[in-house]
Amino acid sequence: MKNPFLTVVAAATLAAVTLTACSDPGAGDAGEPATASDWPAQDADLNGITLTVWAAQNSNKVPESVVSAFESSTGATVDVVTIPDPYEQSVQTKVATGDKPDLAFWQPTASQLTALNARTNLQPLDGAPWLDSYSGDLRGITGILDETRYAALITTPAVEGVYYNKQVFEQAGITETPANWDEFLAVARKLKGENVTPFFDFGAGTPWATQWWVQVQLADAAKDGLWERVNQNQEKFTDPTIQKAIDSYQGLIEEGLFNQNLKTATFEDQGAALLAGEAAMAIQVNSFFGQLQSLADTDELNEKIGFFPISPSGNVGTFIPDQSNALVAFRTGDAEREAAARQLLSFWLGDGYAGFVEAQSTVSLQDAVPTPAGVPQALLDVHASLGDAVGSMQALAVANPDLYLNLGDLIQGTKTSQEVAEATQAQFAELAKAIGTEGF
Template identity: 35%
Template sequence: MRRTTARLPIAALAALITAALAGCGNPTAGGSGSGPLPEASADMDLKGVTLTVWQSNTLQAGYKTLFEEFEKETGARIRSEVFPDPYESNLLTKWTTGTRPDLMVFQSTASYLQRLNPKKNLYDLSGQDFVAKQRFGLADSASVYDGRNYGLTLEPPSVFGLWYNKEVLAASGLKPPTNLAGLHTVCAALKRKNPGVAPLYDAGGDQWTTQILPFMLWADAMKGGLQDGLNTNKARWTDPAVVDSLKAYKKLVADGCFNKNLRTGTYAEQEELFAAGKVAMIPQGTWVSADFVKSVGVERMNKSMGWQALSASTPTAAYATTFSVQMPRTGDRKREQAALAFLKFASGPAYQKFVDVQKQAPTLDGFTTPAEVPEATGAAYAALQGGTDSAPQLFAADFGPFPTYMSKLINGTSSPEQVAGDLQAAWTKSAKAVGLPGF
């Protein structure tokens, strides 16, 4: 199974990028400044204009479809500049040279936006129609910095939850757990009733997936105010809620709830064994849906796969914003006009085709969710609309290479308290580097 673009947000949230990012760019580069947005329309004639777009090497098909349709409609040309993994750090390295694209598909979290010095280097899109049309609270959470909106978000947030095999749980007379205590109960029952199936699978070999369950378990505390406390330096990562989530992960390992090859397991094997019914549950993000649609199809997914919100005490779903399309200031008025025309085109009638190609819920009002969206994925999206409680993960700074810390926890070389201390040390360093108030 292929690695999807959408897995990047969770990995990116934990990446600590240290190379001269506070200023984010050569002050003489491009056309940065405070000039207003140009006038533009989605169907204007743009023959002879070429727009450079920065993107990852695993950009999803929906974006490519939009680029092609935009070229056909307006006569403009899209020149893609592709960055290899690690996408974010490679893009930011080039950004610091002063080079600017006309558009970029980049992370929408505040911790990344601040590295771009958005007030100087990006156009504020707050007054655009598509911002008001955003669903899932994205107008307040995605590409927002200092009260301004700097991006068009076309993908729904990545929702973290427990994907479970309906047939495996039903065969043992079990229902999906909604909290940590229930997870322990289901694990113990499965080991007793169906020892040939791993209750949980995590990919310690790939590392990045091991962050997801802690994100889920601390969602209750973050929603309760811990996240705001961290962002304002009124709380610390050594808070009991964080330490307890790490202790809970370690206990699940000690109790034999995970796959036997936890230390070397891979994302690809996680998805393969879960789809085959050899794993009962996986903590994952909604990005896995596209892989499952390709490997087993929607009909099979609806029959065998379910999704459940889960946190320490309540069925609260943690979620994170994904990529947005941002419009840097280049100083070339004609290209800036064309770039805004693309944003209007992408959020207009062309957006339904993007949604259909992506097989996702629309992030803008006025569009239809395709029938190919699996029921489990739909349940995760419903968590963002009041069907289940939810909590955004909106951290204003970085907390270090969390996958590396989790690897040490799994290997027994770091305790939960030491991992929490590492998170705090990285957080303080990052917050000071970017000038976060209160640090």
């Protein structure tokens, strides 16, 4: 290099590269995991402190009331920042580059906590003051990774189950909801016999509801430790248990039990179709009900839409807490703000909780706080089914492969059901290996 200037530039580039090449920008200088955290009083003075909360497009209104109550009681400033969809990907990308909020909405499952590298990035919430106020088993249901609690559950976790149109059932003379998978299919076939579309699902865009059809069929196996075996690589997606569930989903499609436009329908079509009675049933989660709530008021929903959980042998739901159900607190390295973040959580699930469930019109998770009157019956049924629900793949498996996308390919005909299982297993193994799971 004759040009001295170019030499300097090259040398500087090389130096910059060597200095930073192999350090994870997301790791920061978090150091050792914190041990027992102290929990400030809920109304401790926080003047001059600004907290940032990341929320998704469908959860950014959730904190509104509780945040303003917190601000006026402590003097803190809380910024709720909306992170664009796809939320989880955007947050992971930001955290990977070292950008962290104080709090964020996050799916409290083990696989998603792993995806955030919880041990390094998140504050442990063991010994939090609100834990004893949870009703029933809710305390231990989710939010825990490797025996450390990282997420605070604020609303009732989503459950995979069947949303159905009550009026369509009535017209077909169906008075009892099915008590197991076989009865569920019998009802579907009866409806089809009367020229009603039994099931509605969507294969266009991001076909994320496809996986519920496979997962609810695995409820019994999940109770029996299926996902633990999958996590240890002792059982695979290609082994009979999961493969059969995929095959049976394909069978239902081939039998013509789904909507005619399955390949091109979208999430928005699903809600409209169920509400209008164009289809009788959809296996879905709570966010689907949120979609219905945007289309109809509580009275109409109570009149038209019902919910029952389903599993091969009975009415066991499959729970899948999602991003709008819980919050995580980040380790930002600023002790004052970290404490303030914990304080906001204790206020949220403490003095502020009654106001929060009232403003959100949602089911209360605490015995001491009553559920407000305006909550639709279907949501109450969903919450009631949590008691004996089993964990979904997302809740119990170490990684979350793109099962729904592969099933979308099945709908479109670009993958056979064997290929779906193979592709999902390959992705799962790839993720498990990256996570450092033993056996992969």
